[in-house]
Amino acid sequence: MGLGIAALLPILLVLLLMLALRWSAARAGLVGVGLAVLIAVWWFGFGFTPGEPGLVNGSLGVVLEAGFSALTILWIIFPALCIHQLQLRTGALVILQRGLGQLSDNPRILVLLVAWFFALFIEGAAGFGTSAALAAPFLVSVGFAPVQAVSIALVGHAVGVSFGAVGTPVAAQAATSGLSGLEIGAATAPYHLLLGWMIPFVLLILAGSAGRRPRPSDWGWAALAGLSFLLPYFLLAKYLGPELPTLGGALAGGLVFVWALRLRRTSQHSTVSAAQVVRAAAPYLVLVGLVLLTRLVPVLREALQHLELSWMLFGRFEGSFAPLYHPGTLLLIGFLAAAWWQRATPADLLSAVQTATLQLVGVALALLAMLSLSRLMVHADMIGALAEAAANALGHSWPLLAPWVGVLGTFVTGSATASNILFSEFQQATAQTLGLPVAAMLGAQGFGAAVGNIICPHNIIAAGATVALVGQEGAVLRKTLGICLLYVGLGGLLVWLFI
Numbered sequence: 001m002g003l004g005i006a007a008l009l010p011i012l013l014v015l016l017l018m019l020a021l022r023w024s025a026a027r028a029g030l031v032g033v034g035l036a037v038l039i040a041v042w043w044f045g046f047g048f049t050p051g052e053p054g055l056v057n058g059s060l061g062v063v064l065e066a067g068f069s070a071l072t073i074l075w076i077i078f079p080a081l082c083i084h085q086l087q088l089r090t091g092a093l094v095i096l097q098r099g100l101g102q103l104s105d106n107p108r109i110l111v112l113l114v115a116w117f118f119a120l121f122i123e124g125a126a127g128f129g130t131s132a133a134l135a136a137p138f139l140v141s142v143g144f145a146p147v148q149a150v151s152i153a154l155v156g157h158a159v160g161v162s163f164g165a166v167g168t169p170v171a172a173q174a175a176t177s178g179l180s181g182l183e184i185g186a187a188t189a190p191y192h193l194l195l196g197w198m199i200p201f202v203l204l205i206l207a208g209s210a211g212r213r214p215r216p217s218d219w220g221w222a223a224l225a226g227l228s229f230l231l232p233y234f235l236l237a238k239y240l241g242p243e244l245p246t247l248g249g250a251l252a253g254g255l256v257f258v259w260a261l262r263l264r265r266t267s268q269h270s271t272v273s274a275a276q277v278v279r280a281a282a283p284y285l286v287l288v289g290l291v292l293l294t295r296l297v298p299v300l301r302e303a304l305q306h307l308e309l310s311w312m313l314f315g316r317f318e319g320s321f322a323p324l325y326h327p328g329t330l331l332l333i334g335f336l337a338a339a340w341w342q343r344a345t346p347a348d349l350l351s352a353v354q355t356a357t358l359q360l361v362g363v364a365l366a367l368l369a370m371l372s373l374s375r376l377m378v379h380a381d382m383i384g385a386l387a388e389a390a391a392n393a394l395g396h397s398w399p400l401l402a403p404w405v406g407v408l409g410t411f412v413t414g415s416a417t418a419s420n421i422l423f424s425e426f427q428q429a430t431a432q433t434l435g436l437p438v439a440a441m442l443g444a445q446g447f448g449a450a451v452g453n454i455i456c457p458h459n460i461i462a463a464g465a466t467v468a469l470v471g472q473e474g475a476v477l478r479k480t481l482g483i484c485l486l487y488v489g490l491g492g493l494l495v496w497l498f499i
Helices: 002-019 025-042 053-088 091-103 106-124 130-141 146-175 181-195 198-207 216-239 247-264 274-278 282-296 298-306 326-342 346-379 382-413 415-432 438-454 456-467 473-496
Strands: 309-313 317-321
Touching: 002 025, 002 216, 002 298, 002 346, 002 382, 002 456, 025 247, 025 346, 025 382, 025 456, 025 473, 053 091, 053 274, 053 282, 053 309, 053 317, 053 326, 053 382, 053 415, 053 456, 091 106, 091 130, 091 247, 091 274, 091 309, 106 146, 106 198, 106 216, 106 247, 106 282, 130 146, 130 456, 146 181, 146 216, 146 247, 146 282, 146 415, 146 438, 146 456, 146 473, 181 216, 181 438, 181 473, 198 216, 198 282, 198 473, 216 247, 282 298, 309 382, 309 438, 317 326, 346 382, 382 415, 382 438
Parallel strands: none
Antiparallel strands: 309 317
């Protein structure tokens, strides 16, 4: 238990600095890394364990892994920033605002369209932070403050993360557990089905401000949004597998929601044509088309994944990057296609790229600090000590805490997939030791890993970068932390009741 408490201290320090003292993610992360180094060396023997790289080589490996991961995340943020800046310069965002206004002039309805259906669709197709990075600037463009927009985007996409990037988080669990993706997906989806309906209501509350307080009819629209996504989401997970629940649920639910909006729309006055809306949506349409092709056409997917840049150091530290398959490359193609489709001038193109590049400087430091903390805690086995201490303390009450392990993994690593890779075998072994059903516990892990995206510093940094929110990450965390704790706490109660 002593090691578990020691391992928890850097995370508690980062939370304290960001929430109570309002430090930026970069400052808090750097201090957290300093404390983690002391604990990793003193209590966990990092750098002094026989057969492992020494302290200098181990530290080098951690920094290289963190830097490499930061670059792969920046490769998503950069083209997302370029798209947003180009949309501003070409007037495309104004056209899209008017197009959405033809469906509804209610800002709460726009939140459901953008932060629920659009963000979930992009999450299901691309994942890895793409959805929040695209949804947040869109929300800012329709009048929401940056902190509010990022908070809404992070909360809105979380339900879909369990099956994000065409089922990648579940595929990671299936690869190590011996269970099929269908079995794990069928065990994961019920938690979201029973709790996910709350999220559209939470989005309305987060969107509330002077002049934006939810009206009675808004709650009905929130209920329709939740039902129209979650029902196909659950059925796809239960009967078809992990690849399509988020993608298919968002597409089917979005069509139902838009159809209902058009039925209720009394005025048919149009300020923009369909052709204008399509042209303004060019980067998103191109992105969706590319994602569907590259994720759902096996031959093309395998060809693009074949080109992989990878490295390994001291037999322990490693990284890999498939440039043609990476969401950032698809976003870049969407940016270039939009520039051509919207007839952007060279000056607009250059200005968008320059502005996006300048915005990356502060983001890169914050990412490097948080990722260094993440990789150090993983390689020093501090994360494993945390999880093991929790399991030993709770025994047969473990199901109550199992989803929290998934949250912890995502909070530290920045990825639900990485959280599942890190902890699925631990969850399986714990379940077998305690005589608990393995599939249900792996489902709890996948559920918690998805919820962790709501508070993950890496995601807050990435989404915040697209709306110039660098240095205010703590303000977002203060808005999302309570939602995360409530959602995962109820999830733990469900796991306990099921088992």
